[in-house]
Amino acid sequence: MEARLVEDIPKGSEWQYEPKWDGFRCLAYKRAEEVELIGKSGKSLRRYFPEIVEALSRAHKPQTFVIDGELIIEIDGRLSFDALQMRLHPAQSRILQLSQKTPARLVAFDILFAAGKWITEQPFSERREALEKFADNLHSPLVSLTEATHRIATARAWLQSGRTDTDGIVAKRLDIDYRFGERAMLKIKRMRTADCVVGGFRYAQGGKTLGSLLLGLYDDEGLLHHVGFTSSVPIADRPELTKQLLKLCAPESFTGDAPGRPSRWATQRSAKWQPVRPLLVAEVRYDHVTGNRFRHGTKFLRWRPDKRPQQCRFDQISPNSRA
Incomplete structure (x- = not known):
């Protein structure tokens, strides 16, 4: 669901x-001593989270269950999606090492099979009661009941x-x-907002008008780092904005982390972008930050001609900042 x-x-x-x-959604199955973790893609996550498999295999009551939850990793009290992605590693030795260094946790928020029967047709109020009874029998810090x-x-x-x-x-x-x-x-x-420097853009697929703006923030040393993108600029504004950006084209813009660097997540299209002089400031709305980058695409809100690009700094998206 x-x-x-x-x-x-x-x-x-x-x-x-x-x-x-904010983690990996997961259905956790247990039958006798066998445990399986299935992600939203339908693929098994079992080999990537051995500590969760072990914790669930030790759950003596009930012997068979299916729970719905989220796999998360917290580092210094903050969720780390990067740490989760690092688990998707081909080497089992590396996965085992990470499971000990940064153990994951399964946060349970629904139960589908309990007390020897499927309970998916019961109302959520009754499933929640069954989930609370299930949680009382786990006795593991790696599996917890959501608030x-x-x-x-x-x-x-x-x-x-x-x-x-x-x-x-x-x-x-x-x-x-x-x-x-x-x-x-x-x-x-x-949702929070941040004022970001436009350090480049990508064309829309198959066209010669703006597709997305590439956003940057300055660090304490004055380096401009790529932190994400926004593709929600109004369609009607794009032809004129494309002309404006073409006048600002430059050999380079980001002086720190830049788009298109080698990455296992990169595609041929994501590596093609046009640098522009960092003169424009855009206010965007974002939901989550991971590794000093916006986790998802941001929503363009407005232009900020009243702000200097150098005022657009990382402290806006630090854990203690408030929108």
Whole structure:
């Protein structure tokens, strides 16, 4: 069951609110001593998280279960998506080393099979009770039950707190069954804004007009680092903006980390971009930062001609900053 993004937290006694964990979604199966972890892609994650497999295999009661949850890794109290991605490594020795150095945790938020039967047709309120009983039998710090509340004031406090171990709120109706493949939950992400320097652009696929702006921030040494992109510039503004950017073209722009460097995630298209002189400042909205980069594409909000590019610094997106 998946979640649909909405702007605000829904109100009503029929809702339960939970923190939104930013990790690898996972269905965990156990039958006797056999444990399997299946990601959203349908592929097994078992070999990449041996510490979770071991923790679940030691769960004596119940002997057979299926739980829905999120695999996360916390470093210094902050979720690290980079650390999760590092687990997807071909060498088992490296995976074992990382599992000891930065162990993962499985945060459980639903249960599909318990007490010897499938309970997916039961309302979520009853599945939550079954999940709490399941959690009482685990006795492992690597598998935990997600926080939950029925108070919208508490949910709003979670959303506005700036806590670094989650990236928003999930709202679930207490009266519905588990709906495979449907967006039957609601998610409200914690959004923040940052003023970024435009250090380059990419053309739209198959065209000669702007496709996306490449964004940068300055570090304490005055180096401009690529931190992400935005492709949400209004369509009507793109032809004129393309002309403006072409006048600013330069041999180079980013003096620190730049787009298109060798990466196992790079594609042929992602490596092609045009540097521009770092003169334009854009305000963008973002949801999550990983490794000093925006995890996802950002939303363009407005131009900031009132700000100097050098004022666009990394301190805007530090863990303690507030939008």
